[in-house]
Amino acid sequence: MKNEIDDLDRALLKALGEDARKSWRELAEQLGVSAPTIRDRVGRLQDIGVLRGFVTELDPVALGYTLEAIVRFKAFPGKLQKLEQQIREADRIVQCDKITGEDAFVARLLLRSIAELDPLLEGFTDKASTNTAIVKASPVRMRQPPL
Amino acid sequence: MKNEIDDLDRALLKALGEDARKSWRELAEQLGVSAPTIRDRVGRLQDIGVLRGFVTELDPVALGYTLEAIVRFKAFPGKLQKLEQQIREADRIVQCDKITGEDAFVARLLLRSIAELDPLLEGFTDKASTNTAIVKASPVRMRQPPL
DNA sequence: AATGAAAGTGTTTATCC
């Protein structure tokens, strides 16, 4: 079981990255192989862990989240575990990484309006200090790693 | 053309968020409606802009990117446009936001090893100063906004 | 808006190269 991917795999991942619901048949035609081959390749890419799955891309603005904020959390002594748990459970936080340096976490927070920011952050005041920046634009929206 | 979504839409988006390739028929059965209804709903969600599309979720580690970094860029005077363009073109940068405050951009950078960090950042030294943190864990991997 | 049924496609399996 080799964990290497070839040019066909790369072309397939690129095509699926553009439309993850494209039919095997259509992908087969586009890439010049048969449908069963496409199906085999996708299965193998999932087996070796390269392809985690197929997901939706939603528009936060269309859902009423007109503002996005990047919040850095600096945990108070002994509060790291509780802070992480609260971040996991906050559904307005749609992404969060634990990082090196004095800031324990960086999170992406969705807001319906600027008025929501303070109340949301106040829920964390017993566990961390925060530093917030508002997202003005997203020149690179989440994209595939180079294959 | 109403831009509101109902409980069925929410259940549908949630199900597609778990497996964006599930067949209309299977979704129909799961949600207790007919396949044509599912298809109509998905089309409408795309039309009103809530559902941008269907994409793949890849594992950077399985692709050899064993390190992830969060880089903050502070643009030098007059270099903002060039900096943004270079960020867009850097395929190791898989996500980037333009934010308020003294840091012009925050970016997510993929690395094959720590040795790659310095050479990659040096390409930006004429346009910005940088501040880098290494990702130690990702407690919240990109998830759907609350519906 | 949603359904059920039929016609049209796509998927899957088995066999072969």
Next chain:
DNA sequence: GGATAAACACTTTCATT
């Protein structure tokens, strides 16, 4: 590892409620 072809399953259209 990939192709072809037949059996099977899904998708789509349309008439109906």
